[in-house]
Amino acid sequence: MLRQLRLARQRYADTFEQYDVILSPVLAHTTPEIGYLGADLPFDTQLERLLRYTTFTPANNASGGPGISLPLGQTDDGLPIGVQLSAANGEDALLLALAFELEDAQPFRRLTS
Known part of the structure; x- marks a missing residue:
């Protein structure tokens, strides 16, 4: 497990030898229905849905690399759609x-009340 985390950190660092910033969605799809990740679901179902939903953020989580999520879009229903910017370790100020x-x-x- 530790070896995999170190490898993820190195791959992340290698990526930013070519790029200053990476732009990606935050999530793989828009906000799901309530219960999509419900505690009453079998673990395998929850894990599969979570991995499908959070496709873009694990690289930052596993590597420790900086990322920032910005609410730059919205669905037709007015729900926010986030954009994620990622940068090399130590480039928080750039983000x-x-x-x-x-x-x-x-x-x-x-948001207003």
Whole structure:
């Protein structure tokens, strides 16, 4: 297990020898129905659904690499669609600077009561 985590960290670092930032969706599909990841489901079903849903975030989680999720889109129903930016280890400031620029260009939708 530790070997796999070290390998994930190295692969992540190798990727950023070629790229400054990677843009991806946050999730593989829009917000699922309530109960999609319900505690009453069999473990194998939950795991399969979770892995299918969170396709893009595990690379950052396993490698420790910085990532930021921004609410830059929305469904026809008004649900948020997130965009994820990832960068090399130690490049957190780059991601924050990009996030501020994107928010300035397209202000994030605010929740109101």
